[in-house]
Amino acid sequence: MNDERDELIERASLALRPLPRVNAMATARIVAAVRARRAQRPSALRLVLDGLSGRSLSLASAGALAAAALVIGFVTRGAIGARDDAAPPPVAPATRGAEVPARPAADVAGVVRAVPVPIVFSAAPNATRVSVVGDFNSWDAAAAPMRRVGKDGPWTATVLARPGRHVYAFLVDGATLVADPRAPRAQDLDYGGAASVLMVVAP
């Protein structure tokens, strides 16, 4: 059987071949989503380590070990759930405005608490350091330092936030608060700077 190529099919193929214009943030969103997934797993492991040290260690109880087993189970399921024909990724990318549906992470007790939310920021190309601060991390400048995508690309970070409304901003070079240009502006500026609104939606 021949390849069915003729002049008409060739013209039809050519019409479908131009490469589309790519959104400048596309790569950054993917990298942010991937970093959020990486952050999700170690954070669960940190819970295990935290649970096995300090207070929990002094308890030395079967309960602490059972809790650790529970979290390890969660991590394992996360790793296995990444088949290409499996359900959608647990970390939803922050691509549609400021509304972020995401799958909740379970805490040690199995209670739904916070979800990993990938954040992308491209409005500070010349900054040397940026962190994302907001209601979800008590506006702690050290809680969520952002990393660049490549050498001079947009900044990304992952925050853990409970479903609901959060006010947040970016702290640029430790001095300037900048609102997210891609998200709705917050009207309740009770801490005195520009800020945006993030809606985290539980699935």
Next chain:
Amino acid sequence: MSEIDPAIALRAKRGDEQAFIEIVEFYYPRCLRFARNMLGNDQDAEEAVQDAFVRVHDSFPRFREDARFDPWLFRILANRCRTLMARTKRHRALIEYGEVPASAAAVEVDQFGADWAEEVQVVLESLPAEQREAFLLRHVEDLSYEDIAAVTGVGLSALRMRVKRACDTLRARLTEVEQHER
């Protein structure tokens, strides 16, 4: 169509983020083209491509070091497109049940006259999804039949038949379009 340096795919498999970024930047335009042609709208296409790359990242531990990257990437992307098509189909069924006139957009295009690329897209969208997929992979993405078999999991003779049927339909309908415009 050029493929990415296999060494970059191996670096990405071993966790090198910069290599993963290079892969995304190299393949994103092609992936978006395929997803747009499959799904017919930009928003779903961007979602499919983003999901596909996240799944590529997650599935790298299972990517064989001696395997070629292109067919593996397109297999994951084609799966995402199929999933989104199924979702869209359910959504459309709900809209039609609600008696929203689904053909309004098509009427508008006819009134103003679509250009050649739009006509091709309209005919393409009318093809069964498996024929559209096979046609795009062969004639737009330039994959070999062997690679398309790896992407779709379908045998070579069945794939050739899908492409032939897609070409027959395109040829017949586009010939009508051209005669109509003369």
